[in-house]
Amino acid sequence: MDAKVSTKPHEMLAATLSQEMAAVNALIRTRMASEHAPRIPEVTAHLVEAGGKRLRPMLTLAAARLCGYQGEDHVKLAATVEFIHTATLLHDDVVDESGQRRGRPTANLLWDNKSSVLVGDYLFARSFQLMVETGSLRVLDILANAAATIAEGEVLQMTAASDLRTDESVYLQVVRGKTAALFSAATEVGGVIAGVPEAQVRALFEYGDALGIAFQIADDLLDYQGDAKATGKNVGDDFRERKLTLPVIKAVAQATDEERAFWVRTIEKGKQAEGDLEQALALMEKYGTLAATRADAHAWAEKARTALELLPNHEIRTMLSDLADYVVARLS
């Protein structure tokens, strides 16, 4: 037992929902077993046991509890959401040829790409079985649509990432695929199984969507102005990997011909030289795009908090609202 009381909202949520999260973790362990293919639990355990904040399943549990849900299906849906998330991480690591995830070597490095692809598919199938068990066609519809948005966003990111025509609306679609679609599905299904009125279901969707977008914009901004020690990333990784994120998209939109040539060379063609990152940062400074991106992140966080107003006044609502603040607070 830890005597310290955390004030971080995701840790307060975790403490409040600890019993249900334990049930989710137990269900995840049971369902990732495979009698004949031990490679499956090996790969999955490597990733699942590595931790992570379990933010997505927590959102489902929180939404259900906030809506007064009394049954057991929220545990199944929380595990579903975590399985979908884990499956996408496995596939992402193959796609990105990553070597590290959550501070450990990735599965594709420890085993091979094959294992990552196939075990990811297995987790998708398992998540699908779990959600069918809830017997709710509405829930299935929400999660099927989220799965399509996620996959479409991933493909879009692959083709649009280094394409200077990528504008803010495409960026938003990529962000929904990468992060917000699963956040919003996670919160929405919590309300659906609780049977709350349509306006509240919609509010839960809006909250998850806006929270996910705020979260991802903050992540992309920190890539350019973060503290490497705090974020575990080096400043400018996205630039070096030629990823068009919001601060650059905003700078490209206002670029002079000469500046545009710079972006074409460094992002589209990937011909980067010493001093280019500094030049990129200078252009973002010139147009104030880092400040504008920060303002966008705060606006989405505000949108998330506002959505919660339609939901019951409850300690979990406060924590969810604080979570939206917390996600952008690190941007200061």
Place this chain on the structure above:
Amino acid sequence: MDAKVSTKPHEMLAATLSQEMAAVNALIRTRMASEHAPRIPEVTAHLVEAGGKRLRPMLTLAAARLCGYQGEDHVKLAATVEFIHTATLLHDDVVDESGQRRGRPTANLLWDNKSSVLVGDYLFARSFQLMVETGSLRVLDILANAAATIAEGEVLQMTAASDLRTDESVYLQVVRGKTAALFSAATEVGGVIAGVPEAQVRALFEYGDALGIAFQIADDLLDYQGDAKATGKNVGDDFRERKLTLPVIKAVAQATDEERAFWVRTIEKGKQAEGDLEQALALMEKYGTLAATRADAHAWAEKARTALELLPNHEIRTMLSDLADYVVARLS
């Protein structure tokens, strides 16, 4: 218009179901579109337009028609089944590092592994949306279980393929994952949406399962005794790729110590030399495992035909029965 009348059962099925197959193809084209990610239809069209016999969606249409189904959901489910199949092909090509599929370069070679992984995920998500539209939880349950069996079988194949402990029961599980699970789901859902009695639903499952197993065993046998011109494969590809299939599993089970050492060297360790394929074939001859494998294939085909007896007497039933014959007839 082709004036020739085919006597091949799958071509007779295709002719009988041509109107519904056209609807399936139209639906596939609509649903693989993506407004913002043109890479998706590019990759998918490459594979879908390449043809293939469309055997799986045809099985769904045939089962529904045979059971007197009058609605439109069989078209959605047939497209679902084809999407799942196409998604697994895309992922298989990444896993196998294949360069050719259906006589054309594979998507992972034309584009990249990323595209194959992510577009495969997109098709899975699309198939999931399509099946949810039918509104049948029973159908969703069947397809979720099939998806899990497929994924588990693929992982199992990866880890068990070169492991001499792989016995006939593991082989059967791999075969169900590779082929039979989608065949049996395809036929079963056709009966489910038609609302036929449970015994007939079960019979449709048994037919698809046995047909798929017969089909895969025949394929594995032809690898050792096929005509390269007819099969498009070279004799012994599976041996060279160290894949334990039924003819070898049966020979390993009866091996002397010296023979076992041969299998350990060639399959487990993959240290193959000139003359090893001939030696492998001689051992299969010694124990009559090619003949025994052929007998197994015929027995599964017979099981498929027998299952059909519970279903209505109908020209489609005759074609399905002939299809089971046809699958093993090429074994002579």
